[in-house]
Amino acid sequence: MAVDVDLGARSYTVHFQSLASVPELLSRASSGRSPGRCLLVSDENVAAHYRSPLVQGLRDAGWTVRPVVLPPGESTKSASHLHTLYDEALEWGIDRDTPVLALGGGVVGDLAGFAAATLLRGVPLVQLPTSLLAQVDASVGGKTAINHATGKNLIGAFYQPALVCADPATLDTLPMREYTSGMAEVVKHALIQAPALFAHLEAHLVPVMTRTDRAVVADVIERAVQVKADVVSADEREEGRRAILNFGHTFAHALERAAGYGAFTHGEAVALGMRAGLYLSHRRHPQALDRDRLDHVVDAIPIPGRPEDVAFEDLYAAMASDKKNRGDTIRFVLLRALGEAYVTDDVSEEEARRAWAYACAS
Ligand code: GLY
Numbered sequence: 502m503a504v505d506v507d508l509g510a511r512s513y514t515v516h517f518q519s520l521a522s523v524p525e526l527l528s529r530a531s532s533g534r535s536p537g538r539c540l541l542v543s544d545e546n547v548a549a550h551y552r553s554p555l556v557q558g559l560r561d562a563g564w565t566v567r568p569v570v571l572p573p574g575e576s577t578k579s580a581s582h583l584h585t586l587y588d589e590a591l592e593w594g595i596d597r598d599t600p601v602l603a604l605g606g607g608v609v610g611d612l613a614g615f616a617a618a619t620l621l622r623g624v625p626l627v628q629l630p631t632s633l634l635a636q637v638d639a640s641v642g643g644k645t646a647i648n649h650a651t652g653k654n655l656i657g658a659f660y661q662p663a664l665v666c667a668d669p670a671t672l673d674t675l676p677m678r679e680y681t682s683g684m685a686e687v688v689k690h691a692l693i694q695a696p697a698l699f700a701h702l703e704a705h706l707v708p709v710m711t712r713t714d715r716a717v718v719a720d721v722i723e724r725a726v727q728v729k730a731d732v733v734s735a736d737e738r739e740e741g742r743r744a745i746l747n748f749g750h751t752f753a754h755a756l757e758r759a760a761g762y763g764a765f766t767h768g769e770a771v772a773l774g775m776r777a778g779l780y781l782s783h784r785r786h787p788q789a790l791d792r793d794r795l796d797h798v799v800d801a802i803p804i805p806g807r808p809e810d811v812a813f814e815d816l817y818a819a820m821a822s823d824k825k826n827r828g829d830t831i832r833f834v835l836l837r838a839l840g841e842a843y844v845t846d847d848v849s850e851e852e853a854r855r856a857w858a859y860a861c862a863s
Contacts, residue, residue, distance in 0.1 A: 502516070502517040502518075502719070502723055503515060503516050503517065504723060504726045504727050504730045505730065506641060506642075506661070506730045506733055506734055507730075507734040508661060508733070508734060508737055511643075511661045511737075513530075513661060513662055513663055513664050513665065514664060514665070515640075515641055515664075515665040515666075515667060515726050515730065516664065516665065516666045516667070517666075517667050517668075517669060517719065517722070517723055518666055518668065519668050519670065520551060520554070520555050520558075520604075520629060520666065520668045520671070521554070521558055522666065523555060523558065523559070523602075523627075523629065523666055524536075524558050524559050524561070524562035524564065525562075526664055526666055527539075527559075527562075527564075527600065527627065527664070528562065530625075530627075530663050530664045531598070531600070531625070531663075534598060535563065536559075536562055536563035536564040536565075537564070537565065537596075537598065537599065538564070538565045538566075538567065538593070538595060538596075538599045539559065539564050539565070539566055539567070539599060539600045539601070539602055540566075540567050540569060540586075540589065540590055540593075540595065540599065540600070540601045540602065541555065541556065541559070541566050541567065541568045541569065541602045541604060542569050542571065542586065542601060542602065542603050542604065542605070542609055542612070542613040542616075543568070543569075543570055543571070543603075543604040543605050543609060544570065544571050544572065544573040544574075544577065544605050544606075544608065544609055545570055545571070545572060545573055546573045547573075547604055547605040547606070547609070547631050548568070548570045548604075550631075550671075550674050551604060551631065551671065552568060552570070552604065555604065555629075556568055567589065567590075567593055569585070569586060569589050571585070571609070571612075573608070574608065575608060575648070575653075575762060575763070577608050577609075577612060578608050578611055578612050578646070578647045578648045578653075578654075579647055579648060580647060580649075580656075582612060582647075583612060583615065583616055583647050586601075586612070586613065586616040586620075587616065587620065590616070590620050591620070595620065595621070595624065596621070597621050597623075597624055598624070598625070599624050599625075600617075600624065600625040600626070600627050600663070601613050601614075601616060601617040601620070601624055601625070601626055601627070602627045602629055603617075603626065603627065603628050603629060603630075603640075604629040604631065605629075605630070605631055605632070605635070606630065606631060606632035606634060606635045606639075606679075607630075607632065607634055607635045607638075607639035607640075607767075610628055610630060610635050610639050610640050610645075611639065611644070611645050611646050611647070611654070611657070612645075612647060613626070614626055614628070614643075614644075614645030614646075614660055614662070615645040615646055615647055615656075615657055615658060615660070617645075617660065618645050618658040618660030619658070623660065625662075625663040626645075626660060626661075626662040626663060627662060627663060627664055627665075627666070628640035628641075628662045628664075628665040628666075629665075629666050629667075629668075630665065630667050630671075631668070631671040631672075631674075631675075632671075632672075632675060632679060632683060633672055633675060633679070633680055633682075633683025633684065633686075633687075633722070634679070634682065634683040634686060634767065634768060635667075636667040636672075636683070636722055636726070637683065637686050637687050637690065637722055637725040637726055637729065638686045638729060638746075640662070640665050640667065641665060641726060641729045641730060641733065642661075642729060642732075642733040642737075642743075643659045643660050643661035643662070643733070643737065644657065644659060645657050645658055645659075645660050646658075652758075652822075653754075653757075653762075659737065659738050661737075667722070667726070669715065669718070669719045669722065672712070672718070673712075677712075678766065678803075678805070679766065679768075680712055681710060681768070681802050681803055682766040682767065682768025682769055682772075682802070683768055684709065684710060684768065684801075684802055685749075685767075685768035685769070685771040685772045685775070685799075685802050686725070686768060686771065687702070687721060687722070687725040688702065688772070688775065688798055688799055688802070689746075689748050689749055689771060689775060690725040690728035690729060691725070691728070691798075691840075692748060692775065692779075692795065692836060692839065692840070692842075693728070693745045693746070693748050693834070693836070693840070693842040694728050694731070694732065694745070694840055694842065695724065695725075695727075695728050695840060696839045696840040697724075698721070698724045698725065698728070699795075699798065699839060699840070701720075701721065701724070702721065702798055703794075703797070703798055705717045705721070706798060706801050709721055710801045710802070729746070732745065732746055744825070744832070744834065744844050745834050745842035745843070745844065747825060747832075747834050748774075748775060748778055748834040748835075748836070748842055749771045749772070749773075749774030749775035749776075749777070749778050749834070750771060750774060750825075750834070751774065751778075751820055751823060751825075751831060751832065751833050751834070752770070752773060752774030752777045752778070752816070752820070752856075752857065752860070753767065753770035753771040753773065753774035754770070754819070754820075754823055754825075755816045755817070755819035755820040755823065756770045756773060756774070756808060756811060756816060756819075757770050758819040759811050759812075759815040759816045759818075759819045760806075760808070760810075760811050764806060765804070765806055765808070768802065769802065769803075769804050769805070769806070772799055772802040772804060773804060773808055773860045773861070773863075774860070775799050776796065776799055776800075776859065776860035776863055777853075777856040777857055777859065777860040778833065778834065778835060778836070778856075779792055779795050779796060779799065779836070780792070780855070780856040780859040780860065781833065781835055781848060781852065781853075781856050782835040782836040782837070784852075785835065785837070786836070786837050786838065789837060789838040790836060790838065790839065791839075795839065796863070800863055804863070808860070808861050809861040813854050813857055813858075816857060817850060817853065817854075820853070827846075830846035831846060831848070831853075832844055832845070832846050833845055833846070833848050
């Protein structure tokens with residue numbers, strides 16, 4: 502099973518295979534060059550499960566591996582941990598062919614990705630995503646970044662990986678809350694561009710959300726990655742179409758910021774944001790959108806916590822300062838029908854307030 506991201510000279514494949522196949526995939530992607538050094542970046546949680554067999558497999562295939570294990574959590578996406586990677590790589594003496602392998606969730610992928618983009622002006626990046634969020638979204642499309650005191654992902658680069666290997670078995674060790682949160686991005690991909698995937702999710706909602714049918718989950722993930730690959734292939738640097746991947750994210754980023762990072766997972770915030778987005782979409786296109794049907798799937802993502810405790814004024818202020826805005830307007834992604842998303846700034850503060858009240862009432 503595989504999905505291709507079609508970007509000319511920067512094209513690559515997302516493989517859905519065991520991590521045991523990484524040495525072989527790596528040798529194929531490095532067009533026959535003999536194995537040399539590679540830097541393997543992970544966090545403490547992921548390393549405990551997956552690092553040793555991967556390191557062993559790479560060494561058996563002739564690679565000299567330097568593992569770097571970082572603390573887990575969003576605060577690792579910092580300039581100081583980026584410098585740790587620079588020091589590890591440069592003091593060891595990497596060259597331009599030395600791959601950086603990012604084994605972990607979005608934090609490891611974004612940080613190691615930015616290190617790979619900037620070390621020696623770019624070394625090969627291999628994304629080995631182990632969270633659902635990273636498998637269906639963050640590892641595909643080349644967004645890499647670290648955070649700054651003034652906001653998330655403010656320092657970064659578009660830098661495509663040389664290959665992605667998403668091992669479905671790694672989802673088994675994911676805490677349930679992280680798993681269902683990751684499903685928010687899957688639902689988003691279905692809503693913005695894949696009516697057939699949406700119908701499939703609808704038909705298998707319980708096994709998908711409870712992780713009880715591996716084959717169904719694997720199929721859903723591959724189809725969600727296909728959406729991401731298609732969107733990125735059409736607009737690598739978010740000059741147009743790629744912005745639709747931000748459906749639900751105007752509210753979501755604002756909630757994460759206004760509630761304090763960590764109060765809600767990114768996926769939970771996206772699920773709430775999608776409810777608000779569906780409210781706004783339905784007001785504009787009532788004939789084309791069956792809101793109850795769409796809400797039903799979004800509502801399958803559990804939301805612990807009380808989003809209604811965040812004052813709308815704080816939420817709106819955070820929305821107004823989002824880096825994705827252009828000029829003074831706030832950009833929203835809405836649907837004109839299931840699978841047809843577009844970007845607009847034509848939403849008043851009062852309407853956003855009503856949409857948010859609707860989202861919180863779920
Ligand atoms: N996660 C949004 C994007 O990759 O564009």
